[in-house]
Amino acid sequence: MNADAGTSSADQELALQDLSCLYEITRNLAAATDLQEALDKVVSILAALKKMQNGTVTIVNPVTRELEIEVACGSTPAARKKGRYKLGEGITGRVVATGEPVIVPQIAEEPLFLNRTGMRTEEQKRKSSFICVPIKTAVESSADSQRMQTESLAIGALSIDRCYEKEFGLQSERDLRFLTIVSALIAQTVHRIQSVSREKEALHHENQQLRRELSAKNRIEEIIGNSSRMQEVFAMVHRVANSNATVLLRGESGTGKSMVAKALHQNSGRAKKPFVIVNCSALPETLLESELFGHEKGAFTGAVERKAGRFEQAQGGTLFLDEIGEISTAVQVKLLNVIQERTFQRLGGAELIKADIRLVAATNRDLEAAVREGKFREDLYYRLNVFPLYLPPLRERRTDILLLADYFLEQYSRENGKKIERISTSAIDLLIKYHWPGNVRELQNCMERAVLICDSSTVSSVHLPPTLQSAESVGSSGNGSPLSLASAVEHFERDLIIEALKQCNGNQTKAAERLDTSLRIINYKIHNYGIEPKKYKVK
Structure with missing residues (x-):
């Protein structure tokens, strides 16, 4: 029991x-x-x-x-x-x-x-x-x-x-x-x-697909860029393109304001009409007024015949005034009248001409500061600033740097009859780390130079301008001091091995042969530098 x-x-x-x-x-x-x-x-x-x-x-x-x-x-x-x-x-x-x-x-x-x-x-x-x-x-x-x-x-x-x-x-x-x-x-x-x-993966794929569709819908073929900042620009271009609203393009020099202005025109109902560009900073005040509004025969010394101005040439289309912040006060007054009344007169003429144009202006100046200083008319500023569109500098859209570099590489290789296929890892590092004060225009010039002096199938760091190879661009030891000789050699060796692995489809034996060294040494250095050969194998 x-x-x-x-x-x-x-x-x-x-x-x-x-x-x-x-x-x-x-x-x-x-x-x-x-x-x-x-x-x-x-x-x-x-x-x-x-x-x-x-x-x-x-x-x-x-x-x-x-x-x-x-x-x-x-x-x-x-x-x-x-x-x-x-x-x-x-x-x-x-x-x-x-x-x-x-x-x-x-x-x-x-x-x-x-x-x-x-x-x-x-x-x-x-x-x-x-x-x-x-x-x-x-x-x-x-x-x-x-x-x-x-x-x-x-x-x-x-x-x-x-x-x-x-x-x-x-x-x-x-x-x-x-x-x-x-x-x-x-x-x-x-x-x-x-x-x-x-379910999460399906939602993620669906979200990516929707983003790709939206990106494709908003994409502007002439402008290279997949970054979120440029996607915002594309969306705003499509939003305003079909209206007659005046657009003011803001941004640093070289960010592509003229290309965006052209995209606004090509995506509008005025696409089949003229697209006329005036660089306001390239002309003195006396010539700028004649260029914009035209003149009658005998209006001034040298006016031997009637000339149609840019406003008249752009009838039915788009007039792009680049560097609008550089025009004088006298021209500002006349420009304000045209924007307000949508009519103008040729210099020395009495006939009122209707201005059937879409106006796009651009500047890299701080117009708000110019207004405060009395250098730019406040009423003109508000007339121009109907739809401001800010173009980000290249340093704020770093994911686009390689896309742009590849585009320019292909363009200039074709123009110069060269067969340059790729950009090396070390060169990509320099391009990504550089601060690009000249923006896309500077990158374009940089890649043109690289193509001209490159004598192989790959653009490497030595083909890039010396300005890109400063201590800040090449790297530092982590505390702001320059790299030691040993570290610089390690960086160089690592780049060489990665390049060889890329060219040999991740095959370490072939990479060793290409670099004229033994497989044992290659394997040792791959292990030391934390390189993963599988990453460079194309499936």
């Missing part, structure tokens, strides 16, 4: 222990969003509450169809990496292949136990039992053309070690039932997290 009562009490204690452990596992899995973190907690709970050591979860890789260790209690990343099994290989592979659990009373006596991770010593194998259960998930399959049926598919395995005991049977059956319940909870969590991940 007392023995039965003691057994009953022990069973109740074990049942309560199981319930407590299952509660902790369920609570952690229910709140989990990261699969590896969730499984780590499961094996930790098994070790702490059930004294189940070396808890390991393996999952089938859907690409390779191999079993890979997702988590292993107390193991190193290197050990986990070794723990790969083919379906049917070893005990774990057999459990997943058959979908049936396996109990090994003593690990040392089981030849199928591979111990591939090396986590257990020979003594530990003699003192340990091993239990492995499949992790199954439900999948739908068609029994025939009319109906679907649900089948269970093993997607992985859960395994643990127990301290070996000669009378192992009763405890092992209890552990097997318990682990089967845990594996079912893991399967539900794997399914939930993978479903969420797939």
